[in-house]
Amino acid sequence: MRVHVADHPLITHKLTVLRDERTSSPVFRQLTEELVTLLAYEATRDVKVEPIEVKTPVTTTTGVKIAEPRPIVVPILRAGLGMLEGLVKLIPTAEVGFLGMVRDEETFEPTTYAERLPDDLSDRQCFAIDPMLATGGSLAAAIQFLFDRGAKNVTAICLLGTPEGVAAIEKMVGDADVTLVLGALDERLNEKGYIVPGLGDAGDRLYGTV
Numbered sequence: 001m002r003v004h005v006a007d008h009p010l011i012t013h014k015l016t017v018l019r020d021e022r023t024s025s026p027v028f029r030q031l032t033e034e035l036v037t038l039l040a041y042e043a044t045r046d047v048k049v050e051p052i053e054v055k056t057p058v059t060t061t062t063g064v065k066i067a068e069p070r071p072i073v074v075p076i077l078r079a080g081l082g083m084l085e086g087l088v089k090l091i092p093t094a095e096v097g098f099l100g101m102v103r104d105e106e107t108f109e110p111t112t113y114a115e116r117l118p119d120d121l122s123d124r125q126c127f128a129i130d131p132m133l134a135t136g137g138s139l140a141a142a143i144q145f146l147f148d149r150g151a152k153n154v155t156a157i158c159l160l161g162t163p164e165g166v167a168a169i170e171k172m173v174g175d176a177d178v179t180l181v182l183g184a185l186d187e188r189l190n191e192k193g194y195i196v197p198g199l200g201d202a203g204d205r206l207y208g209t210v
């Protein structure tokens with residue numbers, strides 16, 4: 001597994017505003033979208049492309065286009081939806097699948113409550129998006145789900161992660177081809193399963209449920 005933690009002042013600046021408890025839902029949504037776009041730069045570094053010829057006003061040259069079959073972006077519901085727009089703006093040809101994972105607030109165990117994905121992902125590049133890598137339970141289950149559908153590689157993009165969450169994913173995926181792209185690696189999880197310092201419940205803050 002490869003882990004890439006963004007080290008960029010613009011990303012850290014936007015994350016700081018996101019962490020601020022006074023930041024309103026509309027601003028939170030806007031910043032989430034902007035952050036995904038910035039993180040996607042790293043996350044799509046190995047996106048498959050194929051050569052195409054392009055005629056410029058001066059000459060003909062060879063460029064590239066995103067290869068077929070197109071990549072699939074999988075937001076983990078509900079909070080992952082807040083990251084979708086930022087990524088599909090950048091890869092407008094991507095297919096979008098959905099995976100609904102919910103964690104039990106006491107045991108933190110994830111269960112799948114919704115799924116809309118192709119049956120066969122064996123030739124697809126998969127991009128899973130979930131803002132908070134906390135215990136790692138939901139993301140690990142989501143990645144496993146994608147592998148069970150035949151995916152050969154998964155890139156997960158999260159705004160914040162914890163050392164515990166990264167270790168949980170690492171343990172689950174072993175040698176599998178997984179890349180984790182994080183906006184920041186926070187200190188730890190607290191006893192309620194929240195990321196510290198974190199930003200609170202990302203879904204609640206995105207959708208104004210607090």
Ligand code: URA
Pocket residue numbers: 079132134193194195196198199200201202203
């Ligand atoms: N999920 C969240 O939304 N926030 C956390 O801090 C942990 C999990």
